[in-house]
Amino acid sequence: MTENSSRRVLERLRAIDWADDFAASDHANSRALLMREYLRRAALWARACGAEQSWPFLDVAEHVDAEFQTPPDVAAEVxxxxxxxxxxxxKRTCRAAIRWAALRDVRDDLPADLPDPYEPLLLMYERGGGYFLEEYLDLNGVMIRLGNVESNASATSFVTLAPATLDALDAEGQITYYAKVSEGYPRHKPRGIVRRRIDEGQTYDEAFTRRLRWEPTEYLNLYDLGHNEVDHVKITEIEAAAFIESVTAKILGSPSATP
Known part of the structure; x- marks a missing residue:
């Protein structure tokens, strides 16, 4: 980050429509993944700072440098x-994200082996507002169990935060992803991926193509009929996201940055 990072975070927060229920619904899948990634990162930081009791919505800067304060003008505006x-x-996480950005502007000795704690959460807010916290985290479209520090710290990381990748994960219905595998194309580097969506009783089979979008495919139906030699395995949303981002980087010629 460079100077005035805290103000840039402030402007991101200012631009959010916190009451946009339609956006929250449209981005339900990606918002859930982003919240889970925030919980994972927050758990890593809580454990590193000895602040497990403050997880999940902790102010990391407070535990790294308790004396440091957000610039007064920015603090007033937030x-x-x-x-x-x-x-x-x-509110605590928004203040904490701004304070963390300000701290990073003036400190170059912060742990380099831990990911930015708040970027996934900021992206989630930008894709449909906030959440409600009761027995579960209610993201206005999906419910997430909090778990604890250890379960979240050991969770699989979701590091593909590019907007195009997040958009590609958002769709209506119950979704199952599959990777097309064969000799030389293992699960972590498949020939391609397909998904099956079941929405309101209708089934949609789609493949992620070189046009960088989901398009109808008969692959799964043909496979069931014995007409495809290429095999497939069920994969997670996170594995699908990694494939989407790698294909996008290859076709567009530049990989996307991961905070």
């Missing part, structure tokens, strides 16, 4: 942005 928002933990 309170205007947060006025009327709930729950309290959401």
């Amino acid at each position: 309170e205007e942005v947060l006025a009327g928002l709930a729950p309290t933990s959401l």
Whole structure:
């Protein structure tokens, strides 16, 4: 980050439509993945700082440098942005993200082996607003169990945060992903991926193509009929995201950065 990073985070927060229920619904899948990644990163930082009791919505800067404060002008403006928002933990994370950005501007000795704690959460907010916290995390479209520090710290990382990749994961219905595998094309580097969506009783089979979009495919139906020699295995959303991002990077010629 460079100078004034805290103000850039502030402007990102200012641009969010916190009441956009349609965006929250449209981006339900990617928002769930982003929240889970935030919980994982927060668990790593909580454990590194000895702040397990403050997880999941902790102020990392407070535990790294308790004396450091957000610049007064930015701190005052963020309170205007947060006025009327709930729950309290959401406000805490927004303040913490700004304070963390400000701290990174002036400190070059912060742990380099831990990922940015707040970027997944900021992206989640930008894709449909906040959440409600009761027995589960309610993202206005999907429910997430919190778990604990250890279960989240050991979770699979979701490092593909590019907007195009996140968009490609958002779709209606129950989705199952498959990787097309064969000799020389293992699960982690498949020939391609397909998905089956079941939405309101209708089944849709789609392949992610070189046009960087999902398009209808008969692959799964043909395979069931014995007409395909290429095999496939079921994969996770995170594995599908990694494939989408790698293909996008190859075709567009530049990999996307991962905070």
